[in-house]
Amino acid sequence: MKYDLILVRFGEITIKGRNRNRFETMLLTQIQMALKAMPALEYVRGYARVYIHLNGESYEKVSERLKDIFGIMTFSPVISTKHDLEAIRECALGLMQSIAPAPATFKVSVKRGWKQYPHDSLEMNHLVGAHVLRNSPGLKVDVRNPEVELKVDIQHLSAYVYCEVIKGAGGFPLGMNGKAMLLLSGGIDSPVAGWMSMRKGLKVEAVHFHSYPFTSEQAKEKVITLAKRLAYYGGKIKLHLVPFTEIQTKLAQAGQDSLIITLMRRSMLKITERLAEENGALAIVTGDSLGQVASQTLGSMNVIGRSAALPLLRPLVMMDKQDIITIAEQIDTFSTSILPFEDCCTLFVPKSPAINPNLKLVEKVEAHLGEEFERLIDEAVAGTEVLVLKEDGQETTEAQKEDAWF
Amino acid sequence: MKNYYYDHCASTPMWPTVVETMTELMKLHYANASALHRSGAEAMKLVDRARSSVAERMGAKPNEVIFTSGGTESNNLAIKGLINQAARTAKHMIVSAVEHASVTECAKQLEAAGVRLTILPVDRLGRVNPKDLVSAIDKDTVLVSVMHVNNETGTIQPIREIGQAIAAFPHVKFHVDGIQAIGRVPFDWANDGVHLYSGSAHKFGGPKGMGFLLVKEGIDLTPLLNGGSQESGVRSGTHNVPGIVAMSQALRLASESMDSRREKMYLLRRQLLSIVSEIPELVVNGANGEGEREITAPHVLNISYPGMRPEVIIHMLEKHSILVSSQSACSSKSLRPSKVLLAMGFDADRASGSIRISFGDEHTEEDVAVLGERLRTVVAKLKPLERNDK
Numbered sequence: 001m002k003y004d005l006i007l008v009r010f011g012e013i014t015i016k017g018r019n020r021n022r023f024e025t026m027l028l029t030q031i032q033m034a035l036k037a038m039p040a041l042e043y044v045r046g047y048a049r050v051y052i053h054l055n056g057e058s059y060e061k062v063s064e065r066l067k068d069i070f071g072i073m074t075f076s077p078v079i080s081t082k083h084d085l086e087a088i089r090e091c092a093l094g095l096m097q098s099i100a101p102a103p104a105t106f107k108v109s110v111k112r113g114w115k116q117y118p119h120d121s122l123e124m125n126h127l128v129g130a131h132v133l134r135n136s137p138g139l140k141v142d143v144r145n146p147e148v149e150l151k152v153d154i155q156h157l158s159a160y161v162y163c164e165v166i167k168g169a170g171g172f173p174l175g176m177n178g179k180a181m182l183l184l185s186g187g188i189d190s191p192v193a194g195w196m197s198m199r200k201g202l203k204v205e206a207v208h209f210h211s212y213p214f215t216s217e218q219a220k221e222k223v224i225t226l227a228k229r230l231a232y233y234g235g236k237i238k239l240h241l242v243p244f245t246e247i248q249t250k251l252a253q254a255g256q257d258s259l260i261i262t263l264m265r266r267s268m269l270k271i272t273e274r275l276a277e278e279n280g281a282l283a284i285v286t287g288d289s290l291g292q293v294a295s296q297t298l299g300s301m302n303v304i305g306r307s308a309a310l311p312l313l314r315p316l317v318m319m320d321k322q323d324i325i326t327i328a329e330q331i332d333t334f335s336t337s338i339l340p341f342e343d344c345c346t347l348f349v350p351k352s353p354a355i356n357p358n359l360k361l362v363e364k365v366e367a368h369l370g371e372e373f374e375r376l377i378d379e380a381v382a383g384t385e386v387l388v389l390k391e392d393g394q395e396t397t398e399a400q401k402e403d404a405w406f
Numbered sequence: 407m408k409n410y411y412y413d414h415c416a417s418t419p420m421w422p423t424v425v426e427t428m429t430e431l432m433k434l435h436y437a438n439a440s441a442l443h444r445s446g447a448e449a450m451k452l453v454d455r456a457r458s459s460v461a462e463r464m465g466a467k468p469n470e471v472i473f474t475s476g477g478t479e480s481n482n483l484a485i486k487g488l489i490n491q492a493a494r495t496a497k498h499m500i501v502s503a504v505e506h507a508s509v510t511e512c513a514k515q516l517e518a519a520g521v522r523l524t525i526l527p528v529d530r531l532g533r534v535n536p537k538d539l540v541s542a543i544d545k546d547t548v549l550v551s552v553m554h555v556n557n558e559t560g561t562i563q564p565i566r567e568i569g570q571a572i573a574a575f576p577h578v579k580f581h582v583d584g585i586q587a588i589g590r591v592p593f594d595w596a597n598d599g600v601h602l603y604s605g606s607a608h609k610f611g612g613p614k615g616m617g618f619l620l621v622k623e624g625i626d627l628t629p630l631l632n633g634g635s636q637e638s639g640v641r642s643g644t645h646n647v648p649g650i651v652a653m654s655q656a657l658r659l660a661s662e663s664m665d666s667r668r669e670k671m672y673l674l675r676r677q678l679l680s681i682v683s684e685i686p687e688l689v690v691n692g693a694n695g696e697g698e699r700e701i702t703a704p705h706v707l708n709i710s711y712p713g714m715r716p717e718v719i720i721h722m723l724e725k726h727s728i729l730v731s732s733q734s735a736c737s738s739k740s741l742r743p744s745k746v747l748l749a750m751g752f753d754a755d756r757a758s759g760s761i762r763i764s765f766g767d768e769h770t771e772e773d774v775a776v777l778g779e780r781l782r783t784v785v786a787k788l789k790p791l792e793r794n795d796k
Contacts, residue, residue, distance in 0.1 A: 405651050
């Protein structure tokens with residue numbers, strides 16, 4: 001079928017009373033940004049919806065991209081036609097016959113935005129429905145639970161016919177709910193946590209801790225690749241690369257092997273909180289999933305979480321690993337996440353990490369490290385390198401030079 | 407005197423920017439892409455980017471692209487890699503009668519090792535009939551290999567029809583040698599029902615020594631080369647970083663401009679065709695102008711001068727600065743007819759005397775007019791020397 005436009009319906013934002021207009025504008029801008037490679041597209045706003053006129057651009061390409069934009073509830077490919085009765089009937093029949101496999105039941109819902117139209121909606125339901133029925137052997141009408149609902153929308157300039165409803169990504173428009181820092185390790189969970197946060201309307205900035213030379217350049221590349229993938233969903237992504245070697249080696253020599261992970265995690269939260277403050281973020285998102293590893297037991301979460309005052313958001317906390325993997329595959333981060341480069345958390349892992357660390361003891365160790373520990377945290381924050389990543393690359397002059405080779 | 411290079415089927419001139427890219431990369435990125443240090447990681451990043459770019463141009467996923475040393479390796483890897491994966495007993499493969507030597511010789515070697523081989527006939531235009539193919543498939547069939555565009559005649563095989571026919575037999579995989587097709591004939595990796603597709607960089611303005619094989623997700627191949635497990639273990643060997651990036655750039659240039667280049671090459675082919683039709687000594691092998699887009703690639707015209715040895719014509723043309731090829735592997739003493747033309751049903755006389763003229767981006771209508779004129783001169787000179795054994 002050759003479609004002329006796409007009807008995009010907005011999701012959860014329609015429930016937000018006074019701010020609706022602002023949020024819808026936000027979402028429209030995001031749609032336009034995501035589709036800017038196709039300049040022929042035209043956008044017309046309606047109530048809680050937008051019509052995208054394809055003007056010859058490929059429906060498949062547009063729909064492929066729309067599926068990943070947050071805040072879109074559903075969308076439908078639409079055929080526009082002249083609004084004399086015969087044209088509408090032929091168009092409706094053609095669309096019904098193009099559905100594979102052929103449906104057994106349907107109903108017609110005609111809406112008349114242009115009230116001067118000579119037939120009213122009920123009449124039109126009948127006129128269009130009868131035509132389709134006559135020409136489709138085996139098809140029946142079911143007004144209660146039809147397999148296909150054939151919709152006709154009659155406006156002043158033309159009539160729109162459609163039946164397919166495609167599910168969008170849902171959620172809120174990106175950034176509508178503020179900004180959070182995302183701890184991005186390079187594993188399977190954290191990119192999923194990032195995607196879920198963005199879906200809920202959070203703008204995220206990623207924070208990654210690297211311990212060169214204990215970790216490799218490839219581990220960093222892997223995180224950059226993941227952040228670029230997140231940038232596909234979230235526009236530009238800021239990636240903070242925090243040098244963690246000094247702190248990690250210091251903690252490793254504190255003589256409390258079983259607490260190393262707890263101490264590391266606490267210092268990561270402290271650093272992230274500082275970065276959040278500098279960048280105006282109001283929460284920290286982690287990929288923690290209850291009970292998955294020693295640092296994600298309830299006991300550990302308690303002791304680790306206390307090191308930061310900002311809300312800790314853990315979108316995956318009650319999810320099973322397999323469900324997390326399924327999302328990672330859907331959002332296309334899984335294959336990168338399983339590349340075998342060690343991140344800083346897998347280093348210095350003690351034989352038996354504490355699953356129920358003692359808060360008093362942890363605080364004592366930190367107090368013992370004293371001012372030097374504070375200094376190391378300051379240094380880590382100061383030494384943090386920031387990359388601004390886009391889906392298709394990095395904003396640097398070096399990258400621009402490389403572009404000439406491809 | 408200006409040389410007129412009409413042998414694009416054999417190899418194409420490199421895009422000038424690709425030569426620059428490759429030179430620059432050889433200077434800057436000499437590190438081994440598998441090395442742990444930063445230079446290695448940077449090199450690997452370029453390899454990954456090139457892989458994504460090749461995948462995008464071919465409509466494939468990045469993990470479906472395996473870099474190889476060229477078309478011959480890609481064909482060998484596809485065929486042997488797949489056959490060696492299959493159960494030891496009862497293996498059967500089908501190839502067309504007009505394949506490139508890198509496919510037929512592979513098939514023969516496997517046949518000697520006990521694989522059953524069926525060779526599919528072609529019609530007068532050199533095309534396989536998908537119905538013949540379906541009746542050749544049995545329960546042991548593992549692989550079908552049919553080329554996309556023939557390297558001697560330019561004939562296009564009905565790849566999509568074959569792919570659709572094979573889809574009914576889930577145990578059969580379909581390999582297509584796409585080496586002559588890339589950048590010249592459209593191909594739909596996602597929908598044509600092809601499982602393996604071979605490409606070679608120097609046929610689309612890239613460097614020699616570089617190629618790729620597309621492998622559909624989920625298909626395992628037994629490697630030909632074992633070693634450091636590069637290319638997901640399917641093709642070991644240090645990555646040729648400059649070559650890989652250069653190939654990806656050449657592929658982008660060739661794909662982006664394909665539509666307009668195709669139009670131009672079809673135009674030149676028609677012009678040449680009408681010149682040849684005015685020279686009664688010459689006959690066309692393969693498609694003439696009718697329905698050309700379905701049947702023939704735009705860049706080749708194969709003609710014969712029955713009764714005249716092709717080397718003589720080639721050397722005469724060369725004296726007039728026109729470089730063309732014959733396709734027969736001929737030595738000075740024995741004259742072996744082209745297997746492709748024999749398979750198309752031509753007699754040995756015609757199959758032995760064929761000349762392949764293949765052109766590309768640099769050619770203009772004036773160039774083809776010059777070619778036509780010199781072709782006429784050469785034929786007129788040779789006319790008195792015609793052998794007439796019949």
